[in-house]
């Protein structure tokens with residue numbers, strides 16, 4: 028849509044923008060498969076800030092003569108996250124990034140600079156950015172197998188660590204995998220590296236908590252699993268996913284001593300810039316600060332509880348309808364059979380992989396949306412599978428035998444007399 032620049036035509040622009048807003052409202056109401064929270068109307072209150080061109084270039088803790096920045100808010104946000112992940116104010120360093128990917132770029136860079144001969148270990152269900160980064164940084168990468176839940180298989184990690192005992196280990200621990208919402212077990216990872224004979228100065232752990240970094244800390248029944256009290260080096264989240272900032276952003280937190288007292292090459296970065304990108308969004312720290320204040324711990328906890336409850340509801344309804352599905356215990360990603368209809372996938376904006384599709388039950392997803400989706404899905408399945416004459420795919424390999432209800436695996440759970448009765 029090329030701008031019409033012959034003469035200013037406000038009516039034309041207004042009309043296009045109104046139509047576009049209508050389109051966005053429709054798309055947001057059918058947005059189920061991608062991990063963004065589209066409950067964003069509250070940010071309208073910040074619209075006066077659009078009058079200012081804000082840039083937080085450089086280190087968040089260094090003031091500059093350039094006055095149009097929001098570093099005061101940025102440091103406030105960082106302090107909040109540092110507290111959440113249990114690292115003292117004078118011991119951490121961090122910044123508001125452009126998203127989870129930049130956090131990974133920074134965390135893995137620190138790992139590589141601290142342990143230049145290190146091998147990157149990451150599970151096969153890692154976000155694609157991790158594999159891109161390994162390539163960009165020319166790091167040797169060992170891909171670790173996963174369990175049916177999607178979490179890293181630490182026995183495979185052990186085997187691969189033992190083969191490469193002479194080289195340091197940089198380990199990417201995923202806090203909420205992109206597809207199944209699985210949590211890598213950080214305690215088991217640490218125990219595994221230590222059992223394999225790696226001392227603390229020979230391994231570095233980066234936690235990619237893009238999706239679940241703001242879910243796990245608010246689950247009251249779970250002990251705090253991810254914390255700087257354990258030997259982890261860095262942790263990053265996305266601000267536009269669960270938290271629902273209207274523009275991509277994220278937070279990266281690491282140990283200050285890694286930034287301040289690193290080897291020559293990091294000093295080189297530190298003098299130039301401690302962050303990955305130069306100019307940085309000056310609005311996003313204010314948006315983060317705003318939503319953390321508006322919601323507070325209590326509001327976030329309510330969001331988490333609501334989403335977990337709604338995800339369980341969706342899983343229950345799929346199960347009742349005889350559809351293969353899975354939901355990890357502390358996850359909002361409901362995985363089920365991939366619909367064989369591209370229009371349906373597009374309509375509900377589902378993500379899919381192999382035989383699986385998923386819905387990410389974010390705070391904007393209401394029970395009504397889920398009911399509409401279920402109704403549509405169950406009705407269309409009758410057409411796709413000709414009322415039972417054709418069979419939906421077997422998902423045993425993707426989500427485990429116990430979650431699969433295909434003709435072969437479904438019967439095991441439900442004895443025949445039960446069906447006939």
Ligand SMILES: *Cc1c(COP(=O)(O)O)cnc(C)c1O
Pocket residue numbers: 062125126127128129131153154156201203204205235236237238265266275276277
């Ligand atoms: C989304 C995601 C990322 C990337 O985050 P962006 O904010 O999109 O850059 C990284 N890791 C995981 C596990 C993710 O789900």
